[in-house]
Amino acid sequence: MTRISVRVDGVTYSDEVEPRTLLVHYLRESLGKTGTVVGCDTSNCGACTVHLDGRSVKSCNVLAVQADGHEVTTIEGLADGETLTPLQEAFRDCHALQCGYCTPGMIMQATDLLRENPSPDEAYVRQHMEGNLCRCTGYHNIVKAVLQAAGATATGGEQA
Amino acid sequence: MIPVEFDYAAPATVQEAVALLAEHGDDAKVLAGGQSLLPVLRMRLNAPGVVVDISGIEELKGITDEGDAIRIGAGATYQDVLDSPLVSEHLRLLHQAVSEVADPQIRHRGTLCGALAHADPAGDVGAPVLALDGRMVIRGTAGERTVGAEEFFVDIFETAIGDGELLTAVVIPKHTGWGSHYAKFVRVSHQWAIVGVAAAVRAEGGTIAEAKVGLTNMGSRPLRAAAVEQALAGQPATEEALGAICARVGEGTDPPSDLNGQADYRRHVAGVLARRAVLAAAGG
Numbered sequence A: 001m002t003r004i005s006v007r008v009d010g011v012t013y014s015d016e017v018e019p020r021t022l023l024v025h026y027l028r029e030s031l032g033k034t035g036t037v038v039g040c041d042t043s044n045c046g047a048c049t050v051h052l053d054g055r056s057v058k059s060c061n062v063l064a065v066q067a068d069g070h071e072v073t074t075i076e077g078l079a080d081g082e083t084l085t086p087l088q089e090a091f092r093d094c095h096a097l098q099c100g101y102c103t104p105g106m107i108m109q110a111t112d113l114l115r116e117n118p119s120p121d122e123a124y125v126r127q128h129m130e131g132n133l134c135r136c137t138g139y140h141n142i143v144k145a146v147l148q149a150a151g152a153t154a155t156g157g158e159q160a
Numbered sequence B: 001m002i003p004v005e006f007d008y009a010a011p012a013t014v015q016e017a018v019a020l021l022a023e024h025g026d027d028a029k030v031l032a033g034g035q036s037l038l039p040v041l042r043m044r045l046n047a048p049g050v051v052v053d054i055s056g057i058e059e060l061k062g063i064t065d066e067g068d069a070i071r072i073g074a075g076a077t078y079q080d081v082l083d084s085p086l087v088s089e090h091l092r093l094l095h096q097a098v099s100e101v102a103d104p105q106i107r108h109r110g111t112l113c114g115a116l117a118h119a120d121p122a123g124d125v126g127a128p129v130l131a132l133d134g135r136m137v138i139r140g141t142a143g144e145r146t147v148g149a150e151e152f153f154v155d156i157f158e159t160a161i162g163d164g165e166l167l168t169a170v171v172i173p174k175h176t177g178w179g180s181h182y183a184k185f186v187r188v189s190h191q192w193a194i195v196g197v198a199a200a201v202r203a204e205g206g207t208i209a210e211a212k213v214g215l216t217n218m219g220s221r222p223l224r225a226a227a228v229e230q231a232l233a234g235q236p237a238t239e240e241a242l243g244a245i246c247a248r249v250g251e252g253t254d255p256p257s258d259l260n261g262q263a264d265y266r267r268h269v270a271g272v273l274a275r276r277a278v279l280a281a282a283g284g
Helices: A023-030 A086-093 A103-116 A122-128 A139-159 B014-027 B037-042 B078-083 B085-090 B092-099 B104-109 B112-118 B126-131 B226-232 B239-247 B263-281
Strands: A002-008 A011-017 A049-052 A055-058 A071-073 B007-009 B028-031 B050-053 B063-065 B069-073 B135-140 B143-148 B153-155 B166-173 B179-185 B195-204 B207-216
Touching: A011 A023, A023 A049, A049 A103, A049 B104, A055 A103, A055 B104, A086 A103, A086 A139, A103 A122, A103 A139, A103 B104, A122 A139, B014 B028, B014 B050, B014 B135, B014 B166, B028 B037, B063 B085, B069 B085, B069 B112, B078 B092, B078 B104, B085 B092, B092 B126, B092 B179, B092 B195, B112 B126, B112 B166, B126 B195, B126 B207, B179 B263, B195 B263, B207 B226, B207 B263, B226 B239, B239 B263
Parallel strands: A002 A071, B007 B050, B028 B050
Antiparallel strands: A002 A011, A049 A055, A049 A071, B063 B069, B069 B166, B135 B143, B135 B166, B179 B195, B195 B207
16 A cells, blocks of 8 residues: 545545555545546546646546645536536536536546637637547537637636 | 556656666566556556656656757656647657647656657657657666667567666757658547658758658558658659659558558558658648
């Protein structure tokens, strides 16, 4: 067992973990952060995407020990209480989910995308969401939501 | 799936890492970003007794200017490579190829040197590093040695890195001002190349003065298309002049046959991609 100390969604946790424990399993089973889901378990689908030190990663493809001393943000750490982020609002407004299973990963990856490029065009969004699969194939509304959130963010920025 | 149990070590220095690798021999695996290793462990295709995590080693981080070359440390992620002004300015071909690797999440975590050490012939980075005459810096307990890319890539998943050795950096000569293009053929955007062609061209007034061409997934290791490079030198950068030469890029290669295509199909695709890549690199 190896002792790790990880800050997850603003709270620091210290735990003994087996080195082979995947970050996604640590989040779900040790911390109860079940908002992050396991999709394909082959690092293809992106459903398990979280942020590690502010950048998106597939948490099924990272060991929990690799997060030692680092900061993780999950889908559960985005909203401020009941107040959703503009991107989460846009997913709701645009019906950007059908079964909803890919949604946590889609939102985490799109959050990273918008931080990197606050004013993306559609091609940029599609290209940077390539690591996230929606088995309902609801991609159009997902892209629409990301673009709408970008608009909202941009407008908010101007008003500020 | 969950990996088989292993011991985990996170050395703070290269010296410690190399000592661990020497102690455990082929029972040890190096973990950098883990984007190739973790799938292998999860699917239990490999079950090392010890995993040596080099991601915390400060001396392996960074991308530096070495005068006539750029040095990319084993700790540098794909994203570090993409964000590096040195790479953008002097190694555009590498930048283009790295931007085609997998997807953003993988690029945030995976490392260039990790991919080179993994040596998947369908990976995108071997061909450009080979084409740009990259040299691998390998450290063992006996000291450091440098191996050219042609000698480094031995076979599928096999390199010149021996037991107890660590790839610490790749050093790539600057190709400032060269045109370049990486043409990748895939069915699914974030997947491995079915075929890829990496081309860098030094053009002088509409004529190809020098060309370098590397091939992805056209054999058990990245290949250099030396005969085509020689034939391209001195040619005008036009489709008519280049098309017939590039169509022969697959001659003598032994690409795999699988669900994505038979060997003869890959040789045909390689010719098409080579024409596109060289033309784009030559500004045609």
